[in-house]
Amino acid sequence: MNVYDFTVKTRKGEDVALSDFKGKVLLIVNTATGCGFTPQYKELQEIYDADKDKGLEILDFPCNQFANQAPGDDEEIHTFCTGRFGITFPQYAKVDVNGENAIPLYKWLTENTKFEGFGKGPQALMMSGVVKTMDKDYKNNGNIKWNFTKILIDREGNIVSRFEPTASMDKVKAAVEELL
Numbered sequence: 001m002n003v004y005d006f007t008v009k010t011r012k013g014e015d016v017a018l019s020d021f022k023g024k025v026l027l028i029v030n031t032a033t034g035c036g037f038t039p040q041y042k043e044l045q046e047i048y049d050a051d052k053d054k055g056l057e058i059l060d061f062p063c064n065q066f067a068n069q070a071p072g073d074d075e076e077i078h079t080f081c082t083g084r085f086g087i088t089f090p091q092y093a094k095v096d097v098n099g100e101n102a103i104p105l106y107k108w109l110t111e112n113t114k115f116e117g118f119g120k121g122p123q124a125l126m127m128s129g130v131v132k133t134m135d136k137d138y139k140n141n142g143n144i145k146w147n148f149t150k151i152l153i154d155r156e157g158n159i160v161s162r163f164e165p166t167a168s169m170d171k172v173k174a175a176v177e178e179l180l
Contacts, residue, residue, distance in 0.1 A: 002157030003028075004176075006105040007060075011074035011092040016092075018105070024052075025179045026153035027058045027172070028109065030097045030144055032069035033080045037148040041085035043071035043169040048174060054180040055155065061106075063097050066146050070094060097144040109151050110142040113162040118145075123166050156180055167178045 003026065004019040018026075027047070032038065048058050062077045064070040070077060074093055081087045097106040115138065120125035131138045131145045138145060148165035152175055160179065163172050 003105070003108075003109060003153050003159075004157040006108065008061075008095075008103065008105055011078055011091055011093050013093065021057055022157070023155050024055050024057045025091060025155055025176060026063070027056065027176060028105075028151045028153065029058060030061050030095075030147060030149055031061040031081075031097075032063060032066065032147040033072065033077055034069040035066070035147040037165045039146050040165070040169060041081060041087055043173075045085055045087050045089070047169075047173050048087075050173075052089075052180055056176060056180060060087070060089060060091040061097070061103075062091070062094040063147065064094060065096055065098060065144075066139060069147055073115075091149075097149075101121070106144065109159070110144060112159055113142050113151060115142060115145060116162065116164065118164050118166045126168055127164075152176065152179065 004022060006018045007015050010016055010020065011041045029044065030090050044058055048056065062070045077094065081091060095103045095106065098110065118127045127146060135143060148163050150163040150172055154160050161175055
């Protein structure tokens with residue numbers, strides 16, 4: 001299996017086969033509008049602007065599973081993101097990324113990636129404490145831990161790497177550019 005085996009829903013409810021993105025580098029991100037990491041939209045848009053013509057697509061999946069930080073409907077979320085951050089990359093229907101209601105794409109992503117840790121520093125310590133209250137075994141499973149987890153897919157549809165929300169956006173950008 002690879003990412004091309006999945007279909008997702010647009011924010012308007014239309015099906016999109018991820019096989020439509022064959023030959024592109026994909027950065028798949030679960031997002032939220034009311035999160036401390038929400039300003040990453042600006043950096044994601046900058047990466048998209050710099051690399052979309054080289055074959056990058058960013059696939060944005062709003063998710064309300066983490067502290068109810070994406071409470072709006074799909075259109076409210078889209079209006080916020082385009083108005084506040086000027087995003088132009090595809091934004092899909094709000095989804096669950098963990099649990100029995102997770103969409104098949106995210107079930108596959110979480111089964112085939114590992115949590116690599118939040119890094120070091122105050123933000124990492126804070127995230128570890130928050131996530132541990134929700135999942136005592138969080139260090140040992142592939143579940144998405146929080147908003148703005150990014151998964152990088154190569155041009156053949158294979159998972160290359162996973163970046164937790166605390167990862168440096170410079171590191172994300174470098175990994176994207178290496179694949180392009």
